[in-house]
Amino acid sequence: MKEILRNLARRKLRSTLTISGIVIGIFALTTMGAMAEHFNSLLGTGVQYAGTAIHVGPPAAQQGGLLPLARVAELQRVLPGSPIIDIPLTHNTDVADTWEREGENKEYFSLFSPRGYAIGVNVVVYALTH
Secondary structure, eight states: OHHHHHHHHHTHHHHHHHHHHHHHHHHHHHHHHHHHHHHHHHHHHHHHHHOSOOOOOOOTTSSTTSOOHHHHHHHHHHSTTOOOOOOOOOTTOSHHHHHHOTTTOHHHHHHHHHHHHHHHHHHHHHHHHO
8 A cells, every 4th residue: 555655645746637537527427427317307308298190281271291282373473584493202101111122131122122123213204204
């Protein structure tokens, strides 16, 4: 025990830096744990408030996710002469997975990719012809 105390006293700077690093590390771990617990409680409160399923849909005036033709004409009046750009949206679907998982799983590819590629071809043909 005397030898430990003598070494600590002999190399004061190294001992101070080592102890400071340990204290800062413990403080950082404690703080991160507290923050994780706080975020978990916020998420739990959000799930209780919103329920387990959150419905995302178009505004009440729109039918489905399509833009009514009246709105297209209105947009063309705002920007005369500019083309209307079609943007296909596949929010919360697995269409992109059917294109990118080709090499991962042969069964997944055989089951889902034909429909996914069909959707992709339809989008490209529609974009080129309209």
